Amino acid sequence: LFRRRGEVERAIRIHQNLIARPTLDKAQRSLALCELALDYHKAGLLDRAENLFLELAEIPAHAEQALRSLMHIYEQEKDWDKAIAAGRRLAKTAGRSLEPVIAQYHCELGEHAQQAGKLAQARVCARDALVADPRCVRASILAGRVAAAQGKEREAIAAWQKIEQQDAAFLDEAL
Numbered sequence: 001l002f003r004r005r006g007e008v009e010r011a012i013r014i015h016q017n018l019i020a021r022p023t024l025d026k027a028q029r030s031l032a033l034c035e036l037a038l039d040y041h042k043a044g045l046l047d048r049a050e051n052l053f054l055e056l057a058e059i060p061a062h063a064e065q066a067l068r069s070l071m072h073i074y075e076q077e078k079d080w081d082k083a084i085a086a087g088r089r090l091a092k093t094a095g096r097s098l099e100p101v102i103a104q105y106h107c108e109l110g111e112h113a114q115q116a117g118k119l120a121q122a123r124v125c126a127r128d129a130l131v132a133d134p135r136c137v138r139a140s141i142l143a144g145r146v147a148a149a150q151g152k153e154r155e156a157i158a159a160w161q162k163i164e165q166q167d168a169a170f171l172d173e174a175l
Contacts, residue, residue, distance in 0.1 A: 003035075008043040015039055030059050037069065046073050063093045071101075080105045080112075103133035110142045114149070122146045126159075137163050137170040144174065 002011035015036035019029060037052035050073050056066035067090035074083035084105045091098040110125030123146045129139035144159035160174040 003039055003042055008039055012036065012039045012043065027061075030056065030062055034062050034065065037066070041069060041073065046077060049073060057089070064090065067093060078108070080109045099133045100136065103129040103136040103139055106132060107136070107138045107142055110139075110146075114142070114146060119146050119150055123150075135166045137166045137173075140166060141170075141174055 002008070002014065015032050018024065018032040019036060024032065033052055034056055037049050037056060040046075040049035040052065050070065053066040053070045053073070056062040057070065059066075067086050070086040071083055071090065074080070074086060084102055087098045087102045087105065091102075106125045106129035110122045110129065113119075113125060114122035122142065126139050126143035126146060129136050130143070133139070140159050140162045144156040147153075147156035147159055163170050163174050
């Protein structure tokens with residue numbers, strides 16, 4: 001209630017006091033930890049929230065929510081390697097594919113590598129993105145840009161031609 005009303009400091013104090021009680025059983029403690037992690041996240045205390053969510057990810061009852069929150073934190077921090085790891089773990093826990101999201105994380109890594117002039121690393125990231133999600137248009141565009149920057153025009157054109165099968169609506173983006 002306090003968190004929803006914007007009184008995050010008050011919510012944090014309440015949940016910290018609950019966790020400090022020695023009479024709490026494991027289920028109640030883990031629920032209070034989850035709420036405290038959400039409080040920290042809302043307050044922008046991402047390092048504290050991350051630590052609690054990492055702890056909660058080991059508890060089956062809270063693993064899915066904790067991993068989703070960790071992905072969100074890593075997105076905010078632009079820590080794409082950790083986001084990929086959390087996404088893969090969440091996919092196993094939730095039992096559904098997050099490959100399109102993971103492919104976007106690889107593309108982020110690839111674009112940063114390309115901007116830094118690390119074309120070989122950018123190429124690997126584009127390949128990893130396409131392995132994760134073969135329908136990832138962004139990865140094909142990145143692969144084409146990297147190949148063109150390396151002077152491999154045929155390879156660049158081949159990468160961009162894949163876009164027609166992936167999603168023809170993005171062809172003008174490649175052009």
